[in-house]
Amino acid sequence: MNLISPISDNSWKDILSIFKKTTLEKGDYFAKVGRVENQFGILLDGVLRAYITNGNGSEYTKTLFTPTHFKTPISYVGALTSLVTMSPNQVSIQALTPSEMLTGNYLDWKSLMDHNQEIATWSRKMTELFFIGKELREFEYFTLHADERYKLFRMRYPELENLITQYQIAHFLGITPTQLSRIRKKIFRED
Template identity: 40%
Template sequence: MTDLKAFFNTLTPVSAKSWSRFSALFTSKKLEKGEYFIKEGQIAKEIGFLERGIMRAFYRNNEAVEYNKHFFVNPCFIGGYASLITGRPNQIFQEALTSCTIQVAKFADIQNLFPTCPDIERGARVLAEQFFVQKEQREIEIVLLDADKRYQIFKDTFPQLEQQIPQYHIASYLGVTPTQLSRIRKKLSGK
């Protein structure tokens, strides 16, 4: 729980009383490589804090082609955020790419703290704002930047990830084929 506390305190300072109530809502869960935190079509009820491991969020089209939307590297929050807020079915999958340790809480229980724990509500708002900024930045990258620049941003955003996950996942995230990614890597390495 120390990682969760340290991470949450980067969002906003939290009183001891609020922290005690907030942290009591979380239980530890393990996901093995290939297991899902949430699938498409489920109604999200829980939010997770990724303590250890790597996960991906992805879409799957009607032809079963997958498109990676985001990578989660600890420490960070995970979950079907749009589904949590709207109550509608989740549209993405979140899959463990390595074995993962997660702290999980019911989102409704966290929301129930908001009236009496304004510091927790403030932290949730800051987190939502960060998600919004990340989403907008990612959309701009996909539309306005070429694949070479997107690859460089990926490397800056997720250092070490290239050595930990398959290249086809990175290619999908960048919106290129694995062959194109190989050419980009070769070109940028100067070989």
């Protein structure tokens, strides 16, 4: 966390006082559609996905969370819109592998931010990094061909090809598993 913004020992004590260690098994949900979420977390180990389901049941994976999330040195996990607005959640967050997290109540975190400038600064910087990564992912999604997105995926998440299914990777890339299979065959022939 100090890579994002320095935090004093006293602030660390405050932060650690609101967190507890949580274990998720593969398939467990951290956040579910329709619930008003109040928990957020920092992923220590494992892989989670945030996804939405459209009206016909098709899934779209918005984000893959790993301990060092793309563009950020740690992985801050939560259904942010539900946490901030206290409205029913529209995004599911599911463990794709056994996972360990530090989890805490978002209202407790908000109270810490309101009373501690170091924590408020850290949270703002973390949010900025997250949105920079989100904007870059959206730009790439709409401007790059599927094979280019897959190559970036392999570069950014080299460990995931052996940890999650091709189905999950395809949904993250916004393509079908059949399209991913074709792209993989083409790329591996070129290598």
